[in-house]
Amino acid sequence: MSAATDTILEQLKTLSLLEAAELVKQIEEAFGVSAAAPVGVAAAAAPAAAAEAVEEKTDFNVVLEGLADESKKIAVLKVVRAITGLGLKEAKDLVESTPKDVLTGVPKAAAEDAKKQLEEAGGKVALK
Incomplete structure (x- = not known):
């Protein structure tokens, strides 16, 4: 890690939960991204996991x-x-x-x- 990322990480560790939530919201707005986990990925992974379970039947x-x-x-x-x-x-x-x-x-x-x-x-x- 660089010195800049180390400094940011240390500052993040000192934030309260409310401040961290506000920071996430500001990052989402500033960069047009979402911190929410994509639902489609989890739903697509479920059938694959079920298929693996069937293959492993003993x-x-x-x-x-x-x-x-x-x-x-x-x-x-x-x-x-x-x-x-x-x-x-x-x-x-x-x-x-x-x-x-x-x-x-x-x-x-x-x-x-x-x-x-x-x-x-x-x-x-x-x-x-």
């Missing part, structure tokens, strides 16, 4: 949305039991009450593996 839900064919119900039921460790009645209730979460909060690799197994057995599956 936990997934495996959702059984239905059966590709009703004749595949037993095969899907067996896979649900193997993946979840549920008993026969609980697995049957899950398969019959689609759409239903089969697994929740699992890593991407485990979710994709479960999806693959369920689809091969005849289920319609989505990762959320």
